[in-house]
Amino acid sequence: MxxxxxxxxxxxxxxxxxxxxxxxxxxxxxxxxxxxxxxxxxxxxxxxxxxxxxxxxxxxxxxxxxxxxxxxxxxxxxxxxxxxxxxxxxxxxxxxxxxxxxxxxxxxxxxxxxxxxxxxxxxxxxxxxxxxxxxxxxxxxxxxxxxxxxxxxxxxxxxxxxxxxxxxxxxxxxxxxxxxxxxxxxxxxxxxxxxxxxxxxxxxxxxxxxxxxxxxxxxxxxxxxxxxxxxxxxGFVGDNNRLRGDLVSVEGELADIRLDDGSRVRGRIACEGLEPGSRVDLFVRPESLVLAGEAINPGYTGMDARIRTTLFDGANSRVEAEAAGQTVYARLPQDGSAPRLGENAAVRLAWDPILARVFEAAT
Amino acid sequence: MMKDSASRLSLWLLLTPFLLWILLLVLVPHLQMLRVSFQVRESWDTLVWGFDQYQNFFTESYYWRTFVRTGVMSLFTTFLTLIIAFPIAWYIARLARGRARGLLFLACLIPFWASELVRTYGWMILLRESGLISSWLQLLGLADAPVEMLYNDVAVIIGLVYNGLLFMVVPLVTTLDGMDENLVEAGYDLGGGHLTVMREVVVPWAMPGIVSGCIVVFMLTLGSYLTPILMGGKDSAWFTQQIFTQFITRFNWEQGAALGVLLLFLSSVIVWIGLRLSGQSLRKVMG
Amino acid sequence: MKRLDRKTRKHALMLSLALVTGGFAGGAMAEELRLITWGGYAPDDVVAQFEKETGIDVKVTLSNNEDMISKLRATGGAGFDLAQPSQDRIVGVQRQFNIYKPIDFSRVNTEQLQPSMVKATKDSTELSGKHYGVPAVWGTSGLIVHNSVADSVKDYTDLCDPAVAGEVSYRLKRPTLIGFGFALGLDPFSAYNDRDRYDSILAQVEDKLIDCKANVKTYWTGGDQLLALLRTGEVKAAMAWDAGGWKLNAENPEIRFVAPESGALGWIDTFAIPRRSENEEAAYKWINFVMQPEIAAKITNASGNFTASKGADEFVRAELADAYRASFNDEAINNIKWYPPVPPGLETVEGQVLDRVQAAN
Known part of the structure; x- marks a missing residue:
């Protein structure tokens, strides 16, 4: 006091x-x-x-x-x-x-x-x-x-x-x-x-x-x-994407995760006591996701996705995509840097693993 | 244009029974009474116009004394009814929930399934010298002889308050029911004590209900007949009784009509003053 | 007067119209007798027997003198086929409001009536050579006292005795004024037509009644109320009707009806036919029916009051006859003060006296 x-x-x-x-x-x-x-x-x-x-x-x-x-x-x-x-x-x-x-x-x-x-x-x-x-x-x-x-x-x-x-x-x-x-x-x-x-x-x-x-x-x-x-x-504060998978290994503060479709992604561990093999949730914000063409930042992690639709909302425009059997949103920068995306177009979504957070999966 | 006149016609048709009712059962009798009150019976078969009946009222002290007494006691009864009904209404509207609430309302309503006469006799059984309360008092050793609680003004007021209670509780419950609980909390939150919150927040909010309840109870009390007579005994003088006596016992319709007009005038004036003092208008109060 | 008359007629027309439609709505086309009378004067078994013998439906409305007059006045004498006002309340009212029609004595079986009563009633209900009443039931007002106070209450004014303070009840009505007048040694009846003398009698009575107010528990307004007060012992002495006293005496021998020293006040209730009676035939049938000795005795048994029927006494219940004899010896009977017809206007003066007594503290 x-x-x-x-x-x-x-x-x-x-x-x-x-x-x-x-x-x-x-x-x-x-x-x-x-x-x-x-x-x-x-x-x-x-x-x-x-x-x-x-x-x-x-x-x-x-x-x-x-x-x-x-x-x-x-x-x-x-x-x-x-x-x-x-x-x-x-x-x-x-x-x-x-x-x-x-x-x-x-x-x-x-x-x-x-x-x-x-x-x-x-x-x-x-x-x-x-x-x-x-x-x-x-x-x-x-x-x-x-x-x-x-x-x-x-x-x-x-x-x-x-x-x-x-x-x-x-x-x-x-x-x-x-x-x-x-x-x-x-x-x-x-x-x-x-x-x-x-x-x-x-x-x-x-x-x-x-x-x-x-x-x-x-x-x-x-x-x-x-x-x-x-x-x-x-999940409650701000928009967030949640991806569920199994923990494969831990390197320092980063975790290697296998999503349910087999693809491998990485994120920063945000809680204690995670053992390889446990179910985890990875949270990554829409603005952290990059729509990567060929050039991908080497430190980034990524996964393949399929565009479902684009949602135009000014500065808050997003794409809705499907990846690893889950719905994912990614921010669409409005500075002209974003590629034109048709429906069903295949893209790769990438992010800096430091910006994603991994928790033990809630049952 | 066609449609307009058609709807106006149907409006008039709908209103007709109501207007007829007002005209035939309210307006015409009252005008007739007003007229009769200004007639003076000079001998058995001559009537002239005059103010004699009204003059009688002011010169015969027992008329206006009863008049004042009736008015004052009715006001007091109304006030007392309000004081008693308010906590009841508060409890029903704000504290009771679901079933309890319905039961409480029913408890208030049940006495009114019996007629005023039966209710009054009920009280007489309780209050009389050989009645229940008297014998309980003796049984408990609080009294060593039968106690007479009937035939006085207190008994009359008890009976009248009881008769008016429901008509006070209902409008109070209705207004209190609509009050936001947060208003009371805000009253406390901003530093008010119980009394302040009551005076500054609750009462002003409930004012329309209070005023309409008071008007109904006052009118009812002023016009009650059986209760004051049966419970009041020898000092029961009540103005309606004098009107009744003039019409029925004395066959003096002229005097009875004059007294009736005066009673109508008294109640209208008091209601008007009440509305003025409470800053309410009849329109607001009656919905 | 003309205007008033026209108005009354208009009223009466509207009211009877309402009554007629009401009657049709009831759906009954059967013959009907609408009787306005006192409680006990038309017992159920008597009504049933009459309906059986004549096929006429009887509709009974219970009432009292004032109410009867008011109702008939409001309609100009319509709405009822037969009424039973007291004999002293007919002439004055008839002169003012014209609500009755004369009795056709050829249609009344006077054989079965006591001649002295028929004569008395005829005399007191005579107006311009016509008679308006047939005697039916008679009784008296006197004192109902409990044995414990019987020694101190022997006359109306004894009700003001300190010995019975707070245990007294009487009505605030004209019989009380008259009774107290006699008990004060005055003679109100003889002063009926001498307004000044009557006023001075009333003034004395008023003073007495105001003095007496402290002694009174309550002014009774209904017979049942008074009986309850006496039964519970809350009231020990009251001015009331003989029948009530006898009824209580049957329940509790300690309570008795006593003829006051100054004389019981005697009244006769009559049969009178409202001016706009719709079934005069049935009215006469009823009069002749109920005045048969056996039927009249039933009325006495029900109401406690004796009738004008000749020879009915032998069919009356024994205890009632005994109670009657206990209250009235020959001297007391001779001392009964029979009400003479009330001249119009008297009641207004009396009313003011009663109002002042009521309002006095």
Whole structure:
């Protein structure tokens, strides 16, 4: 428990009848960071957030905020505020009253209150809307009001429960960036939960990937992307190709693998205790795959594939191919370097073995 | 054009029974009553127009005293019903799940399968001197002689609250049911205690239900007849009873009509004030 | 008056139209007698026997004086073929609202009726030389007392005695005013047509009743309610009808009906024919049928009240006859104060007195 961590949890457990929603989770969030918890629905992330907010109590473990034990502090006395998934703006109050609600509870005098409401609305880019009803605002505006309602209280910790889920795609992209800026501008520690890996990657300083009530990996987005520590993280964060085969031999940190059709590929070992002969999964990202003509980099490994179709999506264009009886995607560079590929054309897909990661196959 | 007039015609046809109902059973009798209330029986066979009945109301103290008493007690009953119904509605709408919820609702509904008379007699059996509660109290040694709990204002209010409860619970459940659980949590999360969340978040949200429940219960209480008479005993004076007496016992339809008009006026004014104070409009409250 | 009349007629027309359609909807084309009467005056077995003998369906509506008058007033005397108002409530009402038609005594078998009662009823229901009532059932109001308080409650005003505080009940209706008037040594009946004197009597009664209010447990409104109060012992003394007292006496000998010292108040319920009766024939048939001694005795057994039928007494249940004799000796019978016809307008004044008593604290 370092003195400059805003939130630190140790061994949190929350059980519901029959299953453990949060299973011995420990985490440490340094002050001023944007911390995301990423996981598929049902992984326990919402339960964890409710434990932090105080709506629910852990069966085991401790929650400390700025060194203060919070387990028995009710939600209204925690220096924590929450932006709810559906925002939960009070429909019977105006925007100004919504924002003033918390200030009133802190006994801030009316004049001061007005000043701070106007100020925070300006900060979130909604000046002059204090008199409106939340129902009259657009989705993005409501979002910002919900943020302002919490930020005006200057909480130690701001919890966000997938607040972007209800927005349309374009607005979501825009809000992602804006949230990140707002977090930097206010300097508040954010704990953000989402099932959308792109949200987590774009905004966060640290991302915890959660599965079945546990954290698989906690790391900055880039590390998570490049060096996933579990097959789940590898598959969940970003697009990835998975190739299954048998481990033939190990040379240093590289593994030699025989795919099911007999072709041999190589990749970097990412877990311990692999013996030759064991079933393994090799993960290689679409952008790591090179559509090789004749000239192949000598250090690269490769396999034969057959093009199924090309998927044009601007900078994210890909080909769908079949290799070793499995579907594989490869990025199609849009700088003109890619060859024209017809359907059923035979190609060779190559990659730098250092960029591929090999895990013991999940059963 | 053809289609337009055809649909308008069918609309009118659909509305006709309703309009007839309103006209014949609501509007006409009330207008008639208003008219009769301004008639004065000068002798056995002459009627003239005049305000005598209304003058009687203000000069005979027992009329307006009963009037005020009825109004005040109805307001108090309505308030009490709200206080009692709210936790019940809260439990049904927010805490109870599935079967329990249906059963609870049923429990609220079952007493209304019996008539008001039967319900009132039920309470009388409980509260009377030789009744159940009195004998329990004696059995437990809390009283050494039979206790009379009937025939007073408290008994009347108990009966009236009981009669109004369902009509308060139903609209409350409906509005509370539609409330996002997160609103309450947000209320706490932003620093509110139980009382604050109740006052600032829950009550404003439930206001349409509260107001419509209160209007119904108030009207029902104001217009109730059997409960105050049977349970109130000798001090049971209730305004509807005076109207009944004028019409049925005294054959004084003119006075009865005037009192009826005044009751209608009183209830309308109080409902209007209630709507004003709570910032609701009738349209909002009635859906 | 003209306007009122036209309006009433219009109302009556609409209502009877509704009733007629209602009748057709019922589908029955059989002859029907619609009787509005008091509880116990048309026992099921009597109705069944009448239906069997005449083939006429009897539809009974239970009511009381005020309700009967209101219903008939609303329709201008339609909706029922035979009514049974008290004899003192006919003339005044008839003069005001014209809801009855005269009785054709040639169609009534007066042979089987007690002549003195027929005469009394004829006299008290006479309007412009026509008679509107046939005597049917008679009874009295007096005191029902529990033996434990019988020594202190001998007259109506004794209900205000501290000895029975909180154990007393009476109605807030005109018989109470009259009874208390007599018990105070006044004579309300003789003042019926002297408004000033009657007003002063009422003023004294009002004071007495307001003083007495603290003694009262509740003002009873229905016969069953009063019987329950007396049965459970919650009320020890009440002003009530004789029949109720005898019924209780049969259950519990400790409770008795007592004729008050100032005299029981005697009433006679009659047969009267509503002005727009649709089956007068059946109405007369019913009158002649139920006034046969054996049938009349059945009515007495059911309601507890004696009838105007001659010779019915010998068919009455023995304990009822005994109870009757225990309550009334010859002196008490002679002391019964029979209600004279109520002049119109009296009830309005009385009503205000009752209202003030009800509202007093």
């Amino acid at each position: 370092t003195s400059h961590s805003d939130l630190s949890c140790t061994g949190l457990v929350r059980r519901f009848s029959g299953h453990t929603a949060v299973d011995h989770v420990s985490l440490d969030v340094p002050a001023g960071t944007f911390f995301s918890i990423l996981g598929p629905s049902g992984c326990g992330k919402t339960t964890l957030l409710r434990l932090l907010a105080g709506f629910d109590k852990p069966d085991e473990g401790d929650i400390h905020i700025r060194g203060q034990r919070m387990n028995d502090v009710p939600p209204n006395h925690r220096p924590v505020n929450m932006v709810f998934q559906h925002l939960a703006l009070f429909p019977t109050m105006s925007v100004g009253e919504n924002i003033g609600y918390g200030l009133k509870r802190q006994k801030v005098p009316a004049a001061e209150r007005q000043k701070r409401i106007v100020q925070v609305l300006e900060q979130v880019g909604l000046p002059d809307l204090a008199g409106r009803n939340p129902q009259q605002l657009s989705g993005g505006q409501r979002q910002r009001v919900a943020l302002a309602r919490c930020l005006v209280l200057k909480p130690t910790l701001l919890l966000l429960d997938e607040p972007l889920g209800a927005l349309d795609l374009k607005l979501r992209e825009q809000m992602k960036v804006e949230l990140k800026h707002l977090q930097k501008a206010f300097g508040t520690t954010f704990v953000y939960i989402t099932h959308d890996q792109s949200e987590a990657m774009v905004m966060s300083d640290q991302v915890a990937v959660m599965r079945n009530g546990r954290f698989d990996q906690v790391a900055p987005p880039e590390v998570l992307y490049r060096q996933p520590e579990t097959p789940f993280v590898a």
